[in-house]
Amino acid sequence: HKKSKEKERDGERDRSEKDELRAKVQELALEQSRNSKIKRSARMCGECEACRRTEDCGQCDFCRDMKKFGGPNKIRQKCRLRQCQVRARVSIGGAPAHPASRSCGLFPRGESYKYFPASVSFLSPRFIFWVIPLTGDRKQSWVEGSALPGSPPVTERAPSPPLPSRIYEILPQRIQQWQQSPCVAEEHGKKLLERIRREQQQARLKLQEMERRFHELEAVIARAKQQACKEDEEVGTAPSDDTDLQIFCVSCGHPINPKVALRHMERCYAKYESQTSFGSMYPTRIEGATRLFCDVYNPQSKTYCKRLQVLCPEHSRDPKVSVDEVCGCPLVKDVFELTGEFCRVPKRKCNRHYCWEKLRRAEVDLERVRVVRSVGQGAPRGRGPAVGDAGEEGGSDTGPGKAPAGSGGSWRAGPL
DNA sequence: CTCTACGAACTA
DNA sequence: TAGTTCGTAGAG
Numbered sequence: 001h002k003k004s005k006e007k008e009r010d011g012e013r014d015r016s017e018k019d020e021l022r023a024k025v026q027e028l029a030l031e032q033s034r035n036s037k038i039k040r041s042a043r044m045c046g047e048c049e050a051c052r053r054t055e056d057c058g059q060c061d062f063c064r065d066m067k068k069f070g071g072p073n074k075i076r077q078k079c080r081l082r083q084c085q086v087r088a089r090v091s092i093g094g095a096p097a098h099p100a101s102r103s104c105g106l107f108p109r110g111e112s113y114k115y116f117p118a119s120v121s122f123l124s125p126r127f128i129f130w131v132i133p134l135t136g137d138r139k140q141s142w143v144e145g146s147a148l149p150g151s152p153p154v155t156e157r158a159p160s161p162p163l164p165s166r167i168y169e170i171l172p173q174r175i176q177q178w179q180q181s182p183c184v185a186e187e188h189g190k191k192l193l194e195r196i197r198r199e200q201q202q203a204r205l206k207l208q209e210m211e212r213r214f215h216e217l218e219a220v221i222a223r224a225k226q227q228a229c230k231e232d233e234e235v236g237t238a239p240s241d242d243t244d245l246q247i248f249c250v251s252c253g254h255p256i257n258p259k260v261a262l263r264h265m266e267r268c269y270a271k272y273e274s275q276t277s278f279g280s281m282y283p284t285r286i287e288g289a290t291r292l293f294c295d296v297y298n299p300q301s302k303t304y305c306k307r308l309q310v311l312c313p314e315h316s317r318d319p320k321v322s323v324d325e326v327c328g329c330p331l332v333k334d335v336f337e338l339t340g341e342f343c344r345v346p347k348r349k350c351n352r353h354y355c356w357e358k359l360r361r362a363e364v365d366l367e368r369v370r371v372v373r374s375v376g377q378g379a380p381r382g383r384g385p386a387v388g389d390a391g392e393e394g395g396s397d398t399g400p401g402k403a404p405a406g407s408g409g410s411w412r413a414g415p416l
Numbered sequence: 417c418t419c420t421a422c423g424a425a426c427t428a
Numbered sequence: 429t430a431g432t433t434c435g436t437a438g439a440g
């Protein structure tokens with residue numbers, strides 16, 4: 001009984017051992033059959049996607065060379081999609097792999113350098129990340145892949161990570177480096193921009209100041225108009241009255257009576273000036289500036305007048321002076337110092353302050369134009385606002401220098 | 417250095 | 429024996 005029990009136990013053990021052995025054999029056979037499907041070789045790891053692939057793509061250059069795809073059979077290489085990714089880079093016994101099968105690891109085989117010339121490496125730091133890994137890897141793969149004389153042949157080496165992971169590995173670091181390195185041009189640009197903004201701010205302040213002066217002048221003129229005429233007041237004479245010099249008109253060149261010199265020259269100038277046009281193709285657009293350029297449109301020449309509005313004899317006439325109107329020019333002592341009094345000679349009779357409002361306004365407006373120009377809101381080019389091109393955007397003007405002889409294209413807005 | 421072309425080994 | 433594909437020479 002005992003013996004039979006032992007026999008049974010032995011039999012069970014045998015059976016389990018046999019089962020185990022059988023399973024192992026089966027497994028081995030399975031693996032063998034699996035291995036027999038995909039053969040390993042110097043060029044095939046037998047495990048990658050390319051190795052498992054059994055059909056040619058029929059579209060790559062190597063396939064198109066094949067006779068079965070109607071090719072001339074000159075290149076005689078395996079379909080690109082079937083070239084092993086792992087072993088393509090490995091060489092045996094110092095013999096490098098087929099150039100068409102070598103890969104730098106960053107670009108697809110056969111498309112390595114021709115589209116990415118190494119010359120870009122020194123163009124800019126921004127491009128380096130394209131090139132450094134490429135060059136470095138290429139050298140590395142060549143050295144490691146080739147067996148040196150006397151050393152055992154290299155049979156295999158760890159494959160480089162595939163393209164996407166290499167880019168993810170390299171790119172963030174490079175981008176960080178790039179972001180950390182200061183850009184010289186950017187720094188210069190920032191400084192320049194700061195300077196320009198400062199200058200603009202100063203110019204804006206000055207423009208505000210000029211606008212204030214503009215309104216001040218208008219207030220003075222308005223106050224002056226309220227003065228009562230004094231008939232007994234001495235009729236003003238021209239400033240040159242007290243000299244023996246003979247006066248010649250700057251416009252016509254004729255000798256003129258000093259008493260009416262200002263009156264004559266103003267009218268003479270207006271006569272010549274109105275014969276000429278100074279225009280631009282564009283109207284003036286200046287923020288916050290009241291009454292600056294004439295800007296009357298001439299449909300014939302399709303231009304806008306670019307004289308100061310207050311000085312444009314072509315498009316505006318001096319207002320008719322009524323009999324009871326007072327001159328009203330603020331009187332000064334020692335040339336500049338205001339006395340607080342006004343000239344109370346009837347406007348029609350005053351020779352000393354002829355057109356004083358117009359010239360004062362022109363003086364202020366001229367200063368405003370200069371400020372506007374420095375702010376950069378449409379800058380008139382040329383000698384002055386009367387001949388320039390305020391607010392122009394790329395258009396051509398009729399140009400300076402068209403003033404008649406004698407007038408010299410001058411614009412009188414000097415101190416009174 | 418890349419690419420093309422081709423001899424030749426290998427395989428079915 | 430035809431088809432496949434590896435390794436290399438040589439042109440550019």
